[in-house]
Amino acid sequence: MKKTALVFLMALAVAGVTRADRTVNETRPLAADGRVEVSNISGEVKVIGWSGDGVAITGLLEDGVEELTISSGGNHLSIEVELERRTRNGGSAYLTIKVPKAASLDIETVSANISVDGVLGELDLESVSGQVEISGEARTVEASSVSGDVIATSTAGSSELESVSGNIIVRHASGRLDASVVSGNIEIEGGALDSFDGETVSGSIFCAAGPTDRGRFTIETMSGTIEMVVAPGINAEFSIETYSGSIKNDIGPSPKRTDDYGPGRELRFTAGSGGARISIESFSGSVKLRTN
Amino acid sequence: MVIPLGSNRRPAMAGPMTHHSDVDSAGLVDRAIAGDVDAFEALYRQSVGRVHGLCLRMCGDRSLAEELTQEAFVRAWQKLPSFRGDSAFSTWMHRLTVNVVLGHRRSAGRRQNRETAAGEEWYSEGGATQERPGVSMDLERAIAGLPKGARTVFVLHDVEGYKHTEIARVAGMAVGTSKAQLSRARQLLRKALAS
Amino acid sequence: MKTFDCDQVLSMIDDLVDEALDEHDRTSARSHLEACPSCRAEFQAATRLQAATRSLPRSTEPERDLWPGIAHRIEDRRVVRGEFERPPAVRPRRWWMAAAAAAILVVSVSLAYRAGLERGWPQTAATAPVESFYVRAAYGGPGTGLESARDQLRSSLDDRRDELSPETWSVVMENLLVIDNAIARIETAMADNPNDGRLNRQLATAYRQQINLLQRATRLPAEV
Numbered sequence: 017m018k019k020t021a022l023v024f025l026m027a028l029a030v031a032g033v034t035r036a037d038r039t040v041n042e043t044r045p046l047a048a049d050g051r052v053e054v055s056n057i058s059g060e061v062k063v064i065g066w067s068g069d070g071v072a073i074t075g076l077l078e079d080g081v082e083e084l085t086i087s088s089g090g091n092h093l094s095i096e097v098e099l100e101r102r103t104r105n106g107g108s109a110y111l112t113i114k115v116p117k118a119a120s121l122d123i124e125t126v127s128a129n130i131s132v133d134g135v136l137g138e139l140d141l142e143s144v145s146g147q148v149e150i151s152g153e154a155r156t157v158e159a160s161s162v163s164g165d166v167i168a169t170s171t172a173g174s175s176e177l178e179s180v181s182g183n184i185i186v187r188h189a190s191g192r193l194d195a196s197v198v199s200g201n202i203e204i205e206g207g208a209l210d211s212f213d214g215e216t217v218s219g220s221i222f223c224a225a226g227p228t229d230r231g232r233f234t235i236e237t238m239s240g241t242i243e244m245v246v247a248p249g250i251n252a253e254f255s256i257e258t259y260s261g262s263i264k265n266d267i268g269p270s271p272k273r274t275d276d277y278g279p280g281r282e283l284r285f286t287a288g289s290g291g292a293r294i295s296i297e298s299f300s301g302s303v304k305l306r307t308n
Numbered sequence: 309m310v311i312p313l314g315s316n317r318r319p320a321m322a323g324p325m326t327h328h329s330d331v332d333s334a335g336l337v338d339r340a341i342a343g344d345v346d347a348f349e350a351l352y353r354q355s356v357g358r359v360h361g362l363c364l365r366m367c368g369d370r371s372l373a374e375e376l377t378q379e380a381f382v383r384a385w386q387k388l389p390s391f392r393g394d395s396a397f398s399t400w401m402h403r404l405t406v407n408v409v410l411g412h413r414r415s416a417g418r419r420q421n422r423e424t425a426a427g428e429e430w431y432s433e434g435g436a437t438q439e440r441p442g443v444s445m446d447l448e449r450a451i452a453g454l455p456k457g458a459r460t461v462f463v464l465h466d467v468e469g470y471k472h473t474e475i476a477r478v479a480g481m482a483v484g485t486s487k488a489q490l491s492r493a494r495q496l497l498r499k500a501l502a503s
Numbered sequence: 504m505k506t507f508d509c510d511q512v513l514s515m516i517d518d519l520v521d522e523a524l525d526e527h528d529r530t531s532a533r534s535h536l537e538a539c540p541s542c543r544a545e546f547q548a549a550t551r552l553q554a555a556t557r558s559l560p561r562s563t564e565p566e567r568d569l570w571p572g573i574a575h576r577i578e579d580r581r582v583v584r585g586e587f588e589r590p591p592a593v594r595p596r597r598w599w600m601a602a603a604a605a606a607i608l609v610v611s612v613s614l615a616y617r618a619g620l621e622r623g624w625p626q627t628a629a630t631a632p633v634e635s636f637y638v639r640a641a642y643g644g645p646g647t648g649l650e651s652a653r654d655q656l657r658s659s660l661d662d663r664r665d666e667l668s669p670e671t672w673s674v675v676m677e678n679l680l681v682i683d684n685a686i687a688r689i690e691t692a693m694a695d696n697p698n699d700g701r702l703n704r705q706l707a708t709a710y711r712q713q714i715n716l717l718q719r720a721t722r723l724p725a726e727v
Contacts, residue, residue, distance in 0.1 A: 045480055089411030090480035126726050138390070144671055144723055162723065163674045180716060181674045198678040198716060217712055218681045238685040238709060257701055259692060280699070299689060299705050345577065352570055357562035364563055374565055381573045447555050466556045491517050498548045501555075 038077045040084060040111070045070040047091040049137065052115050053122040056097040059108030061125060065117035065134035065152065072114040080107025129164070147182070150175075165200075168193075170207075189225065201240070209233070216240045220301070227252060227292035238299045246305055251288035254305070257281070258298040266306040337397050341388050348388075352381055355398055359405045365463045366409045368452035380405040403478075406464065410479055450500035454493055461486050462493035505531045512542050520549045656717040666725035675720045682713045 046052065052071060054061050059078070066072075071093055077084055082100040086093070097109040108128070115121070120137030123130050130141050131149040139157045141148050147164040150157055153172035160166065160178035167185045168175055176194040177184045184195045188206040194213045195202045201219045204212065208226050212233045220237070224245035227233055231252075235242055246267050256263055256271065263271040263281050271283035296303055336354075339347035359380055364373035384404055391400050451459060460479060464470040465486070470478075472486045479486070505527065507515070512535045518524045519532055536543045664672060689706045696702060 047477060047480075087411050088480070089407050090478045092407050092411055094411065124724070126724055140390075144726065145668070145674075160719075162671060162719070180678050180719075196712075196715075198712065199681050215708070215712075217678075217685050217709070236705075236708065238689070238705065259699070259701060259705070280696075280701070297701065297705070299685065299692075299702075345574065348577070349570060349574070352573065356569065357564045360565045360569075361561050361563035370566075374567070374569055377565060378569050378572050378576065381569075382576045385573075385577050447552075447559065466553070467559060467561065487517075494517060494549060494552060498545070498552055501552065502548060 037079060038081075040073055040075045040077060042073045042086060043070055044073070044086060044088045044093055045090075046088065046093050046116060046119065048116045049118045049120070050091040050093060050116065051120045051122065051137075052113065053092075053094045053096075054111070054113065055095070055124045056109050056111060056128045057099055057126045059097075059110045059128045061123055061128055061130050062112045063121060063123070063130075063132045063135055064112070064114050065119070065136060066114045067117060068114060069116070071116075073111060075109065075111035077109050078107030081109050084109065130159075183219075186225075190228075226250060227294065229291050231292040233292070233294040233296075235294075235296045236298070237301045240298075240301045242296055242298060242301060242303045244294075244296070244303075244305050246287070246307055248307055249288060250292070251290055252292035252294050253286045253290045254284065254294050254296070256283040256296045256303055256305075258301070258303055260300045261298045262302040264302070264304045264306075266304075268305075334393065334397070337388065337391060337393070340385070341391070348385060351397065351401075355401050356381075358398065359401060362402065362405050362463075362468065363409055365448075365451060365467060366406075366460060368454075368459060376405075376409055380408040383408055402468075406468075406478055410460070446501060447497070450497050453500065454496055458489045458493035458496065461489035462497070465490050466494075507531055507535050509535075509539060509542055512536065512539070513545060516546055516549050519546065520553050653714065653717065656714070656721055659721045660717060663721065663723075663725075667720075667723060668726040671723065671726060675716065678716060679713065682709055682716065685709050686713070 052063070054063070073086065073095065077097070080100055082098045085096045085098065088094070095111070095113065097111075099107065115135060117134060117136050119135055120139065121132060121135055122140045123132075123142070125143045125146050127145045128143065129146040129149070130143055131147075132139055132141065132152070132154075133150075134152040136152065136154055139150060139154045139159070141150065141157070141159040143161045143164050145163045146161060147167065148159045148161050149167040149169075150159055150171060151169035153170065154175075155173045157168065157171055157173065157175040157177070159168070159175070161182050162180045163182050164179065165182040165185060166177045166179050168177060168189060169187045171186070171189045171193075172191045174192040175186075175189065177186070177196070179197045179200045181199045182197070183200045184197055184202045186193060186195065186202075186204045186207075189204070189209060190207050191209065192211045193204070193209055195204070196213075196215045197219050198217045199219050200216070202214050202216060202221045202223075204214070204221075204223045204225045206225055208228045208231070210228050210231050212223070212225070212227070212231070212235070214221050214223065214233075214235045216237045218237075218239045220240040221235055221242045222245075223233070223235065223243070226247050227250075229251070235244070241261075254268070256265075258281050261281075263283050265271065265283060268285045268287060269283065271281045273281055336347040336351050340351060356377065360373060360377045363376040363380070364370065367373055367376060380401070384401055387404065391397070451462065454462060461475055464475050464479075465472065472483045472490075475481070475486045476483045481489075512532050515524060515528065515532050519529065522529075524532065536546055660675070667675070686706065686709045689702055689709060693699065693702045693706065
């Protein structure tokens with residue numbers, strides 16, 4: 017049975033002791049495909065997939081952090097930062113955590129930034145105002161922030177990225193991608209995706225990634241602009257609809273009015289031999305297709 | 309004596325949950341994942357006996373067992389979205405409970421108190437143990453009195469049917485250690501029951 | 504056949520009981536047991552222990568109902584991590600309401616969907632009657648429950664105002680406003696073009712986004 021708790025107890029009980037920043041340097045065993053849960057409020061959580069055994073935790077706890085608790089049980093490790101109850105401006109904890117590559121993660125923060133590099137299991141990452149950054153070919157990614165950006169690089173599995181006012185930025189991704197924001201922007205660059213669902217209310221969407229042969233893109237906005245950069249030689253059916261926005265197409269035919277009297281424009285055409293399907297829809301936002 | 313609220317819902321005493329109740333729980337699981345607390349309560353009612361029984365035997369302390377049972381269901385609620393339905397809910401819940409018991413942390417003071425009190429709880433407290441006839445009562449008491457490592461392995465292997473390789477994995481120990489602990493546990497129990 | 508001495512047999516008792524010995528060893532051990540009363544007694548004790556263990560009930564109901572404590576923590580847990588200096592008595596009630604509202608919501612979406620199919624699209628001040636599958640699915644209007652669930656989520660969110668930082672609060676409010684504006688604009692457009700399927704879809708999407716944001720916001724960890 018493994019049951020270890022590392023507790024930095026409040027030193028305040030001893031009168032006159034001034035508390036200062038404390039450093040962390042701990043290792044714990046973990047099964048190669050184990051799960052690591054991290055909860056931190058402020059500061060940073062940086063996780064790196066390594067080929068070493070177990071989990072190595074280094075970092076810094078500022079004054080105001082009551083304790084860092086690490087508890088483990090074979091295939092499970094939990095790391096929790098707790099702040100002092102007596103202070104309203106709790107301290108920050110900056111943690112760097114090395115985990116086996118095949119591990120899965122469950123990370124929750126308030127304002128702390130989260131970054132994950134080269135961890136290949138299932139990643140569940142959530143922050144309120146922190147930035148969430150993922151790189152590497154995790155099996156699944158669920159990442160969300162309210163006001164922070166969500167940034168994914170070279171993801172290959174199935175990714176669900178969500179922010180409210182932050183931006184979603186994806187580079188060189190493959191596999192499946194779901195991106196949803198309200199007022200933030202979505203930017204997708206490089207890579208080829210099997211599926212891409214992008215959705216904003218007022219934010220704009222820039223897409224410079226192509227679909228795979230039979231890929232499916234659905235891109236929707238209410239009032240944001242949608243701009244798609246289309247590679248020459250693409251084989252795809254396009255369907256573009258807008259209620260009151262404009263459609264500008266540099267790669268094929270011009271849009272038609274859907275109604276002689278009311279607003280509304282649509283554009284449907286096939287580029288090359290078809291295969292992939294790209295559907296774009298807006299209420300008032302303008303839509304632009306262009307080549308580089 | 310206080311009659312436990314759940315007593316009229318007591319499931320069959322032995323064995324894992326039936327296949328039938330897992331069919332029922334599939335719909336409940338979906339509803340619970342969607343945030344339906346009533347559905348989760350129904351899942352709780354179905355499985356609390358099993359979960360509590362496991363916690364109680366593994367830790368040998370009634371109030372800690374209640375605490376861990378609650379912890380297991382809280383954890384289950386949080387983890388439900390990752391339940392993929394490729395095993396029965398009862399199986400998933402069982403694994404999760406084992407992890408909670410093995411991984412739980414306690415403050416040093418409470419831990420000490422409980423370690424010394426373990427084993428005595430079964431004598432002094434009535435409740436769940438009262439209705440059991442002689443042999444199994446003695447056996448429960450003897451299990452509760454085992455050293456922690458031996459008790460963990462014994463409960464997982466002989467009561468819950470885990471293999472040594474599985475125990476080694478969840479408890480973070482070598483297979484040889486698991487075998488040695490089991491052998492030690494059985495010897496101690498034979499001795500305790502013979503006297 | 505091998506012959507085993509007492510020490511060897513005693514060391515094999517576990518494997519013997521678990522039927523984990525190969526046939527040769529088993530036969531040899533058995534023949535030792537037949538000849539040796541003390542080893543036999545030990546083996547019988549082990550067999551009895553195994554039988555007694557197997558008959559132990561695996562299920563034991565707790566003596567008290569543990570559910571209230573779990574219900575209390577289910578939603579509480581989401582906030583407790585970021586929280587300090589808060590009287591514990593106040594939280595559960597509010598969280599409980601938020602959870603209830605979310606649960607109602609899930610049910611109401613399906614109710615609204617069904618009710619809408621049966622009754623047609625109910626009139627509201629802002630919209631003309633629209634025969635729209637999508638809108639009915641997303642927005643039941645008065646009496647179908649979704650609207651009240653949305654109001655409940657909003658009031659749960661209002662209750663949490665002092666638990667969220669001013670920055671987060673204003674981000675949530677500003678973005679709810681962004682969605683409200685989008686809904687208002689689509690509804691205005693629908694008044695002119697009641698049968699536009701695209702608008703119906705977009706309205707449904709906007710309502711979904713509104714509910715999503717409300718749900719997320721009521722579940723955020725407390726910051727202050």
